[in-house]
Amino acid sequence: MNAPIRIEHVREHGGWLDRYTHMSASCQCAMTFSVYLPPQAEFGPVPVLYWLSGLTCTDDNFRVKAGAQRYAAELGLVLVIPDTSPRGSEVPDDPAYDLGQAAGFYVDAERSPWSTHYQMHRYVTQELIGLVEAHFPVRPGVRAISGHSMGGHGALVLALRNPGLFRSASAFAPICHPSACPWGVKAFSHYLGEDEAAWRAWDATCLIEDGASAPPLLIDQGTADEFLSEQLHPEDFSRACARRGVPLTMRWQADYDHSYHFVGSFIGEHLAWHARALQAAEAASGAVPKGPVQERTA
Numbered sequence: 478m479n480a481p482i483r484i485e486h487v488r489e490h491g492g493w494l495d496r497y498t499h500m501s502a503s504c505q506c507a508m509t510f511s512v513y514l515p516p517q518a519e520f521g522p523v524p525v526l527y528w529l530s531g532l533t534c535t536d537d538n539f540r541v542k543a544g545a546q547r548y549a550a551e552l553g554l555v556l557v558i559p560d561t562s563p564r565g566s567e568v569p570d571d572p573a574y575d576l577g578q579a580a581g582f583y584v585d586a587e588r589s590p591w592s593t594h595y596q597m598h599r600y601v602t603q604e605l606i607g608l609v610e611a612h613f614p615v616r617p618g619v620r621a622i623s624g625h626s627m628g629g630h631g632a633l634v635l636a637l638r639n640p641g642l643f644r645s646a647s648a649f650a651p652i653c654h655p656s657a658c659p660w661g662v663k664a665f666s667h668y669l670g671e672d673e674a675a676w677r678a679w680d681a682t683c684l685i686e687d688g689a690s691a692p693p694l695l696i697d698q699g700t701a702d703e704f705l706s707e708q709l710h711p712e713d714f715s716r717a718c719a720r721r722g723v724p725l726t727m728r729w730q731a732d733y734d735h736s737y738h739f740v741g742s743f744i745g746e747h748l749a750w751h752a753r754a755l756q757a758a759e760a761a762s763g764a765v766p767k768g769p770v771q772e773r774t775a
């Protein structure tokens with residue numbers, strides 16, 4: 478595995494905010510990601526949190542808008558922030574903001590012309606985790622995941638499809654039931670095809686209904702979110718979790734919208750929650766953690 482090439486190096490909160498590029502075998506194009514290394518990482522490996530961003534984002538939105546690095550520095554967490562899709566002139570795109578580049582939906586596409594490059598699930602769960610654990614000061618297997626909107630859907634689905642890969646998962650205003658909302662139906666029709674039965678393996682609500690096991694889950698949802706009623710359906714996910722006995726901390730945040738003002742207001746609480754969950758999971762298990770190649774078969 479080739480080492481990623483560092484293209485930015487910025488001092489922040491006593492640590493370093495870096496950006497890297499590398500050739501991705503999964504996505505068959507150059508991919509960019511950011512990493513925040515807290516001060517504690519100078520002295521040895523620390524736990525890591527993967528952040529997945531939403532529609533229209535690159536790795537930049539989270540790192541400049543959420544204010545997470547200050548909390549990561551306090552808690553001793555590495556942050557890994559991938560891009561939201563494959564990129565480049567050779568990568569198929571669509572003029573709409575909710576399909577194609579910046580709208581990868583964290584699935585492994587099965588349909589032409591998308592399937593050659595749009596392998597974001599495999600990219601994050603196998604290639605990126607493998608690369609991070611080979612080249613950065615992270616404790617192998619001590620991983621959490623979080624994300625916003627399309628990235629919240631990604632965080633839930635990656636955790637549910639890959640038991641043991643992440644020890645905790647959280648989301649801000651996630652697209653909880655993509656098979657039942659316009660954003661998800663459009664993306665899944667293009668990336669996965671018209672057979673809706675195949676969508677269930679990429680839909681957090683359906684995965685819970687179909688018996689997936691889950692790490693500790695936390696969701697924050699703003700009550701003034703402009704996308705809430707049409708696109709997000711957190712009540713479907715809550716109901717499925719309740720029916721299947723899956724523990725979920727679902728918090729309704731009065732008057733918050735869908736933006737990074739909302740994410741930034743609660744990111745510190747999410748990172749602290751993950752840090753506690755990672756510590757508890759590490760204390761509870763002496764077992765060798767699972768590697769990135771182990772994946773739930775759909």
Ligand SMILES: N[C@@H](CCC(=O)N[C@@H](CSC=O)C(=O)NCC(=O)O)C(=O)O
Nearest residue numbers: 531532533534538574625626627628737
């Ligand atoms: N029509 C809007 C939609 C874009 C948008 O709101 N994107 C959100 C994520 S929505 C679900 O994934 C976002 O994170 N935007 C970036 C930001 O920095 O706020 C539009 O095109 O503007």
